[in-house]
Amino acid sequence: MRKADERYRLDIFCRVQNIAEELNGSQNMTSTKPADIPNKQFLSTRREDNWWLGPASIALGFTLFIIYATVRAFENQYFEVSNLLSPFYSPKLEFDWWHYSPAILILWIPAGFRATCYYYRKAYYRSFFLTPPACGVTGIGGYKYCGESKFPFIIQNIHRYMFYLATIVLAILWWDALQTLFTAGHFFDFSHLQFSVGSLIFFANVIFLSGYTFGCHAFRHLVGGGLDCFSCTEGSKTAMTFWEKVTKLNENHQLWAWLSLFSVGFTDFYVRCVASNVIPDYVFFSLAK
């Protein structure tokens, strides 16, 4: 009922705003455009700092990552060697009826999770859509922003479901990291315990991914968002402790987002280098004889 009310409220807001625009003959009347900007030309602003640096760096970072991930997803080789499996291809889904890269069958989950993430939305609305590119800077006009209550942006509301799927993928990546602690073919055989550069990289990756995933706004709501009283019962007290920990991660969600984006790309790059014999996976110690 509350969601329906919110959607109704946004819908009314949009209608009123659109009517006001038509009456005023203005294309630029949105709540994101400050009134004190000297003119409403695209990118006009009173700001004197390097406001463009943030959106430009984000656009560059995203573009490089998307190009790299796309190339690697379609490359369909050098993704597995010994006990190392690239996170782009994990879990490895191989079927007789599928004749393309197995990465395509799995990458839509982390891609969908990130694309609908609250932090990433802000980042790419600014850096790619320029609506607006930064606070106090006029963005591209001529659009009628209706929140995320209408198609196509209403699709962003699948984020909580993408969180569930991403959590399953994350559990599998932890499993992959555990496998790097044993020589190939001897998983959980403690006489073949080892620790390599690959183990280090895989564990750093899953730690960063966990920091990002469990700092998710949807998860924070899941653990404590529905509680009216944090101290009424033992259960609600436990929920509060949990909620506080998630909140700590959530406060640095942007940092975790970038660390995990970089680490997942770097982990794949490392596996590719080892699988293509560019470098060996240096082993710090091994119990295997």
Ligand code: FES
């Ligand atoms: S809000 Fe960023 S992962 Fe959920």
